[in-house]
Every structure is written in C-alpha cells, then in structure tokens.
Amino acid sequence: MSTMQDMRRGAVASIPMIIGGIPFGLLFGSLASSYGLSPWFAVAMSAFVFAGSAQFVALGLIGLHAPIWVIVSTTFIVNLRHLLYAADLVKFVKHLPMSMRVIMGFGLIDETYAAVRPMYEVGSADKKNGHKVYLGSFLSFYVMWNVTTILGVLSGELIPGMSEWGLEFAMVATFIGIITPYLKHKAFWLCLLSAGASSIILAGLPNNLGLLASAVIGVAMGFISDPSYKVTSKLDDSIQEVNK
Amino acid sequence: MTLWQGALIISGMFAVTFGVRFALFARADKVVMPAFIEKALKFVPVAVLTAIITPMVLMPNQHIDFSLSNPWLLGALVAFGVGIWRQQQLLTILVGVLVFFIAKYGLSL
Numbered sequence: 253m254s255t256m257q258d259m260r261r262g263a264v265a266s267i268p269m270i271i272g273g274i275p276f277g278l279l280f281g282s283l284a285s286s287y288g289l290s291p292w293f294a295v296a297m298s299a300f301v302f303a304g305s306a307q308f309v310a311l312g313l314i315g316l317h318a319p320i321w322v323i324v325s326t327t328f329i330v331n332l333r334h335l336l337y338a339a340d341l342v343k344f345v346k347h348l349p350m351s352m353r354v355i356m357g358f359g360l361i362d363e364t365y366a367a368v369r370p371m372y373e374v375g376s377a378d379k380k381n382g383h384k385v386y387l388g389s390f391l392s393f394y395v396m397w398n399v400t401t402i403l404g405v406l407s408g409e410l411i412p413g414m415s416e417w418g419l420e421f422a423m424v425a426t427f428i429g430i431i432t433p434y435l436k437h438k439a440f441w442l443c444l445l446s447a448g449a450s451s452i453i454l455a456g457l458p459n460n461l462g463l464l465a466s467a468v469i470g471v472a473m474g475f476i477s478d479p480s481y482k483v484t485s486k487l488d489d490s491i492q493e494v495n496k
Numbered sequence: 497m498t499l500w501q502g503a504l505i506i507s508g509m510f511a512v513t514f515g516v517r518f519a520l521f522a523r524a525d526k527v528v529m530p531a532f533i534e535k536a537l538k539f540v541p542v543a544v545l546t547a548i549i550t551p552m553v554l555m556p557n558q559h560i561d562f563s564l565s566n567p568w569l570l571g572a573l574v575a576f577g578v579g580i581w582r583q584q585q586l587l588t589i590l591v592g593v594l595v596f597f598i599a600k601y602g603l604s605l
Binding site: 348 | 497499501502504505506507508509510511512513514516517518519520521522524525527529532533534535536537538539540541542543544545546547548549550551552553554555560567568571572575576579580583584585586588589590592593596597600
C-alpha cells in the first residue's frame with residue numbers, strides 16, 4: 253500500500269473525532285477573542301501548542317490574570333496523560349528515525365492515540381506503515397484545529413455570545429465515543445466508575461490536580477481488578493515455542 | 497497582555513506539552529517497559545478521559561447537578577447509551593450533541 257493510502261486510512265479513522273473537534277476549535281477561537289486577546293495569540297497557540305483541553309484551561313487562567321509559571325505548570329499537569337500514551341506507543345516507534353519521532357511526539361493527542369492505537373491492535377497498522385497512518389490522523393486534526401481556531405476568532409468578533417452556546421459538549425461526546433468501545437470487561441467499568449467518582453470528589457483541588465489523581469486512581473482500580481494475567485501465560489507460550 | 501508575555505506563555509506551554517509527549521519517544525530505542533506497566537497502560541484512556549469529562553457533565557455550574565434537566569448529564573447519558581449499544585463513534589457523537597442542544601435550547605422555549 254502506498255504512503256498516501258496509509259495516511260488516508262489514518263485520516264478516515266479520525267473523521268468522527270474531527271467532526272467532534274470542529275465546534276471545540278470554534279469555541280476556543282471565539283473565547284480567546286471574547287477575552288480580548290489578540291487574534292494572533294490564539295492562532296499561534298493552536299499552531300505551536302496543539303493541545304485542546306490545555307489551551308482551554310490556559311485561557312481560563314489568563315482570564316484570571318494568573319502568573320505565567322502557573323499557566324505553564326498547569327499545562328504540564330493537564331497534558332501529563334500524554335506521557336502515558338507515549339509509554340504505550342514506545343514499542344511501535346522505537347525503530348523509526350528521530351525526525352519521525354519528533355513529528356509524532358508533537359502530534360500525540362487524545363484523538364490520534366484513540367484513532368491509531370486500536371489499528372495496531374487489529375493489525376491494520378504495523379511497524380512498516382503505522383507511522384504513516386499516524387501522520388494521516390495527526391495532519392487532519394492539525395489542519396482542522398488551526399482552521400477552526402481562525403474561524404472561531406473571526407466569528408467570535410462577529411457573534412459575541414458564541415462562547416456561551418455550550419460547544420464544549422462536543423468534546424464530552426467525542427470522549428464518550430472513545431471510551432465506550434473499551435467497556436467490554438468488568439475491569440474497564442471499575443476503572444471508569446472510580447475515575448469518575450474521584451474526579452467529582454477531588455474537583456476542588458487546585459491546578460487541575462484532581463484530574464491527575466483521578467486518572468491514577470482509575471488506572472489502579474482497573475489494574476487490580478483485571479483478571480486476565482495474560483502476561484505470564486504469553487510468556488509460557490513463547491517459552492514452549494522456543495522448546496519446540 | 498504584552499506581546500512579550502504572550503510569546504513567553506506560548507513558548508512555555510509548547511515546551512512542557514512537547515516535552516511530555518516526546519520524552520519517551522526520544523529514547524524509545526532504549527526504554528524497556530516492564531510487563532505490569534504495559535498492563536496498566538491499557539486503562540489510561542478510559543481513566544483520563546472519564547476524569548476530564550465527569551466534572552463537566554455532573555458539575556456544569558460548579559455544583560453537582562444530578563437531575564435530568566441538566567442538559568450536560570442528559571446528553572452524556574444518551575451518548576453513553578448509544579456508544580455501548582452501537583459502538584459507532586460518529587453516531588455516538590452526533591446523537592449526544594443533538595440531545596444536548598435540544599435539552600439546552602428546545603426545552604427552555
């Protein structure tokens with residue numbers, strides 16, 4: 253299969269989440285202009301930072317005149333989950349040249365991880381073509397995010413009330429669309445329920461620390477309730493194969 | 497905000513965001529993931545995304561609102577149901593968004 257075809261497969265797998273992201277990008281641009289920020293600031297943030305939920309949190313903090321170190325450290329904490337995605341993808345990128353890994357690192361967002369990771373699982377992405385599928389997904393999100401930011405900035409100046417429409421709900425629906433296919437075992441339900449309950453209980457923690465703590469609690473609960481200790485059985489299988 | 501402050505905010509945000517995403521990729525050929533980490537990582541998307549959206553859905557105005565007159569909760573429940581039932585991302589997103597906007601604007605008319 254050609255590079256273009258692989259990239260197209262990545263983009264096609266991303267279409268539902270791209271549609272979900274459009275209102276979110278418009279909202280970001282219009283919020284930035286409703287805070288009286290320069291249009292260039294919003295456009296540059298989407299182009300260089302490329303992190304939806306962190307960009308929203310940063311806007312809120314800028315609105316509160318928070319110091320720069322608070323904005324940057326909050327961004328760090330909100331995006332810390334990407335470290336966990338990266339840890340999961342290491343096995344698929346270790347053979348790739350550094351320049352490719354730089355680009356893939358820049359483009360590592362929830363949606364591309366959610367679109368491409370299952371493709372490795374079912375074999376429609378592998379060591380040879382996985383990075384092309386990934387690039388197709390990343391580039392289509394990148395174009396969408398930057399175009400909708402610009403449109404949001406422009407329309408936010410034309411339609412002032414846009415930031416109160418509730419466009420953030422599109423992100424909620426998109427994330428639900430990512431979560432539900434996982435819920436096939438009890439362990440994932442327990443992970444969901446414990447992360448959700450913790451996020452409400454810990455919502456008052458400063459700088460979004462509740463998010464990080466709830467994520468850790470959810471992962472831990474899923475991990476201990478997971479009955480499939482396949483790690484050892486797989487190891488046994490491979491040992492047996494070596495013996496043959 | 498001055499141009500200088502804006503540039504500083506964006507470069508700071510870029511540095512930490514890219515740093516977090518790239519750190520492990522940079523040493524991907526040397527990093528060895530222990531098996532139990534691999535096992536825990538598969539729970540990351542569900543845990544993280546749930547922790548992001550649950551407060552948005554249950555506390556849209558900073559207070560807990562469990563009633564079905566909360567459009568966020570109604571939209572999320574319907575999206576969740578559709579997602580479990582059909583497992584089609586686009587359908588989940590569109591139905592959820594539609595129910596949310598009907599609940600938010602349709603019912604208040």
